[in-house]
Amino acid sequence: MWRVVETDFLVIGSGLAGLTFSLNAADPFQVIVITAGKINECNSYRAQGGIAVPQDLEGDLRSHLEDTLRAGAGLSERKAVEALLRGGWEALRFLEGVGVPFDRNPEGDYSLGREGAHSRNRILHVGGDRTGKGVMEKMMAAVLSHPKIEVLEETRALDLVLRKGRVIGAVVQAAGKDPFLLLAKGVILATGGIGHLYPYTTNEKGIAGEGMGMAYRAGALLRDMEFIQFHPTALKADESPLPLISEAVRGEGALLLNDRGERFMLQVDERGELASRDIVARAIHREMKEGREVFLDARSVRLFSERFPSITRNLSQHGIHPAHELIPVVPVVHYAMGGVYTDLDGRSSLQGLYAVGEVGSTGVHGANRLASNSLLEAVVFGIRAAKRAREDLLTGSAKRLSFGELSLPYSPKELRSASEKADQSVMEEAKRVMWENVGLERDEKGLRNAKEILRLLQKRLPPLPTPVGHSITTALLIVEGALMRRESRGSHYRSDFPGQEKEAYHLYQGGNHESLMDRKRIASFSN
Numbered sequence: 272m273w274r275v276v277e278t279d280f281l282v283i284g285s286g287l288a289g290l291t292f293s294l295n296a297a298d299p300f301q302v303i304v305i306t307a308g309k310i311n312e313c314n315s316y317r318a319q320g321g322i323a324v325p326q327d328l329e330g331d332l333r334s335h336l337e338d339t340l341r342a343g344a345g346l347s348e349r350k351a352v353e354a355l356l357r358g359g360w361e362a363l364r365f366l367e368g369v370g371v372p373f374d375r376n377p378e379g380d381y382s383l384g385r386e387g388a389h390s391r392n393r394i395l396h397v398g399g400d401r402t403g404k405g406v407m408e409k410m411m412a413a414v415l416s417h418p419k420i421e422v423l424e425e426t427r428a429l430d431l432v433l434r435k436g437r438v439i440g441a442v443v444q445a446a447g448k449d450p451f452l453l454l455a456k457g458v459i460l461a462t463g464g465i466g467h468l469y470p471y472t473t474n475e476k477g478i479a480g481e482g483m484g485m486a487y488r489a490g491a492l493l494r495d496m497e498f499i500q501f502h503p504t505a506l507k508a509d510e511s512p513l514p515l516i517s518e519a520v521r522g523e524g525a526l527l528l529n530d531r532g533e534r535f536m537l538q539v540d541e542r543g544e545l546a547s548r549d550i551v552a553r554a555i556h557r558e559m560k561e562g563r564e565v566f567l568d569a570r571s572v573r574l575f576s577e578r579f580p581s582i583t584r585n586l587s588q589h590g591i592h593p594a595h596e597l598i599p600v601v602p603v604v605h606y607a608m609g610g611v612y613t614d615l616d617g618r619s620s621l622q623g624l625y626a627v628g629e630v631g632s633t634g635v636h637g638a639n640r641l642a643s644n645s646l647l648e649a650v651v652f653g654i655r656a657a658k659r660a661r662e663d664l665l666t667g668s669a670k671r672l673s674f675g676e677l678s679l680p681y682s683p684k685e686l687r688s689a690s691e692k693a694d695q696s697v698m699e700e701a702k703r704v705m706w707e708n709v710g711l712e713r714d715e716k717g718l719r720n721a722k723e724i725l726r727l728l729q730k731r732l733p734p735l736p737t738p739v740g741h742s743i744t745t746a747l748l749i750v751e752g753a754l755m756r757r758e759s760r761g762s763h764y765r766s767d768f769p770g771q772e773k774e775a776y777h778l779y780q781g782g783n784h785e786s787l788m789d790r791k792r793i794a795s796f797s798n
Contacts, residue, residue, distance in 0.1 A: 273683060274451035277674065278303045278421075280660060281441060281455035283428045283482065287315035287403075287646060288628025289461030290410045291653030292617075294369070296457075296660055297419040303453065304420060305443055307427035307477055307738075310411055314463050314475050314629070315649065318403030319517035319581065320386055321396035322366075322650075323643035324359040332356050334390050339644060342388045342547045343637020344761035345775035346495070351634035354615050355644070358651035363395070365650060370409040373397055385522035386642035387503075388547040392522075394643050400517050400579040406646070427481075429686060430736040431458065431489040431624070432677065438489060438623035439674060442686065442736075449683040456669040457623060457660045460486060461653075464607040464629040465499065466512070468746050469710075470702040472604040473505055473515045479698070482630040484741030486611045487748060487781045492620040494779045495609030496745075497752030497763045498638050501711050502605035503527075503551040504567055506589065506598065513603050514585040516567055518642045521545060523578060525569035528597065529558050549639045549762045552602040556711045559601070566597035602711060606645065608636040608762065609752070612779065617656025620782065623669065625660060627653050637775075638761020681735050689733035697728045698739055701746055704728075709750055714767040718754045725750065752778050 278301045282289045285306035293302045306312070325335040339352045367373070373395045374382040384394040397405030414420050425446040432440040432452065440454035462482025466474025487493055504521070505513040521527075521544040527536050539554045540546035546554075555565045569575055575593050576583040586593055611619050611626035613633055619626050626632075628649045635648055663669050681689075704724045708717035725747050732740045758772045759765050 273677070273679070275454060275674075276303070276451060277454045279455060279664060280457045280459060281305070281453055282459045282461055283441065284313070284461030284463060284628070284630070285310045285422070286313035286461055286463055286628055286649065287406065287410065288649035288653045289459065290407075290414050291365070291650050292459050292461065292627055292657045292660075293414055293420050294410070294417065295654050295657030297417055300419065300661065300664065302420045303423060303455070304414065305423045305426040305428065305453070307425070309424050310415070310422055311407060312475055312477070313407070314466075314478060315646070316403045316407045317473070317475055317515070318406075318646055319400040319515055320519045320643050321384055321394040321402045322406075322646040323389065323394050323641070324363055324647060325356050326383070326393055331391065331393060335393060338388055338390050339635070339641045340637075342639050342641040344549075344639055344771075345637065346761065346777065347637030348634030351615060354655070355635050355648055355651050358654065359647060361654065362647060362650035365654060366406060366409075369413045371397060371406050374399070384519045385545070386518040387521060387545045387551060388542070388641055389522075389545075394519065394522070396519070398580065399577065400519065400581045402646070427738060428485060429690065429738070431485055432679070433489060433621075434677070436622060438621050439672065442679070444687065444690065450686045451683065452677065454674045456664055456672050457625060459617070459656065459660070460611060460624065460626040460630050461628050462630045465745060465749070466604050468702060468742060468749070469604040469705050470511060471505075471513060471601070471706065473502055473512050474604070476512065479742040480607075480745030481738050481741040482626075483610055483748065484744035485736070486619065486624070486626070487744055488736060488741070489624070490621060490782060491624060492612045492779055492781045493610060493748060494612045494632050494777045495638075495752070496607075496748045496780060497756050497778065498608035498761060499604060499709075499749065500548055500606040500608060500640055500762045501552040501602040503548055503555055503602050504600040505603040506585065507601040508589055513601075514582075516582060516598060516600060517579065518548070520567065520569055520572065520579060520582065523572045525567050525572055527551070527555065527600075528566050528568050530564040530566070547639055548642065549764075553711055553764060555600070555602050565600055567600050568597055569593045570595060606640055608632070608638065608640055615652070615655060616659035617652055618659065625656050627656050638763060686735055689735035690737045692733050693737040693739040694731055695739065697731055698742060701725060701728055701743055705746055705749075709753060712764050712766050713753050714765060715754070718750055722747065722750045722754070748780050751780060
């Protein structure tokens, strides 16, 4: 027998996008936020660099737009980027409204940093390199004190519940307990990216593409899954997640050197160390393939420990002192540009299902995300999605929604048993396969090998929906997209197809669980 809990909005995930939605959707509506770990165990909390906001609505907005489109390698959608940037000041006012103390200079103006592929300084930060922590602590305090928002920690979604093609909730499970039904008039995926589909990543533990796989199982349309961003400069260390060395360090003048002392980036791109992430990451990767170690030289950065206190502390724990030592670095998995396809108000192709943050695909990031646009996207589109969801609940079909009797093809005990039996060794093998075959450089042979092994791993799992099963589904979607895209664009590099096709296009997956659609135009739909 299923235990049933009802609410107005169910938010799956506790990162910046999910909490932004919650604060903007609550009151008079009831919101329940579930998170697989603790509320602060998310990528947003780990963010270092900052949040990119155009500093005026004329010159810098145009410049920021051009920088974003250029980084996206022809695949960023102009209307989406314009919506992102024009929403920047509203997002900033919202964050300051919950108490976020952005760093300011002695004159009282915002202290602005610069990162790769930005043409000017426009990165706002908190506590130097503790932006994520500074933002999320204020957001968490606001959410936890809100009378209309309930947060369920250590509670994860196992499956989306549908009725007549509409998502009306999720099967969720608290740690050590039987699953139950959490029904809602609007379900918001805010589960983050795919980092732990790979062994080396900057992502918070547990983030392994479950939300994308769960959405695909429900019949949602996904796109651009092949575009995985590798951050160029994580600290080379024997741990996971790997400590990030923020791009802002290079923005302050740090240089990349190989073990011969050569500054190699100027031979690759005229922007040098401040080229876009895909270009810098591949350049470092090629140095390492040729047997050379790569280091970040931050010895010229003034007041390093004051500007980057968190990085200084991490380096010190590894016995590295950046004021007079080189920092060994390596590219690692950082961000997924693709995900659940949404409109500019967060609506997916399934009625009742919204997606915000890294799990979604708004069209902003294209084939390669511009640094520090992700926190901005989380807030801007979190606000937009909340406005749309509130309107849908007040005036749309959700207003008349009643849940009634539900029939599921499994029982709570069967689903709990399946989750417990899901072999974690499957995930370890999948990580190895993804790193070796679906990394910074790909080719037909490696991708087909990965697909074959992942299919075999899938057969070792119970047939019911499990977190591991959703992660393997997402891994397969990434491989399928990489096989279909027979070109190199942005973060996706095929050594057997190194050129770029003249026309940019999205790859769509899902909808009917079988087809993968290559469309030369943007698909449209309405809820």
